[in-house]
Amino acid sequence: MEYQINIGASGNGDHPSFQTLTNAAAALKTIGFTLTVNDMANASDLFASYQSGAAEGWVAAWQSTNDPDMFQLYHSQGATNYYTINDADLDELIMAARQTTDQEARKAMYKEAMEIILDWGVELPVYQRSEATIFSTERVNIDTIAKDQTPYWTYKSELNNLELN
Secondary structure, X not given: OEEEEEEEOOOOOOXXXXXXXXXXXXXXXXXOOEEEEEEEOOXXXXXXXXXXXOOOEEEOOOOOOOOOOOHHHHOOOOOOOOOOOOOHHHHHHHHHHHHOOOHHHHHHHHHHHHHHHHHHOOOOOOOOOXXXXXXXXXXXXXXXXXXXXXXXXXXXXXXXXXXXX
């Protein structure tokens, strides 16, 4: 068996997943499985490799806004749905999330949509860049900090609810 994975790491091996995949390739080699890990210096080459299907897998890192629009990447009619996901339940959730202004409902829909995407097995979160936020309980009423924070929903999303002591 042979598989190729391309990583968008500027050709320097500095993507957080590069060493993990390099170690996996060495371990898999011991059982006769060839995993070729290519560190792509040019982002357009990486995009071309996954758009064309030249590589069985690809790794990238990108940021998203606190309120991402999932239509382009995951909706069956999305322009950059390279995974070719076609899931009526996911499409319905994405459309419902786009149409509501209720942030709590929207957040819950995005969370449910991400669970469907993970079930499809097209994305595997390997690590998460995150910010550490420290609050002084002497200065901030800790009960007013946003609950269930994620990379997409932080205390800043509910800053208007924050109370000082």
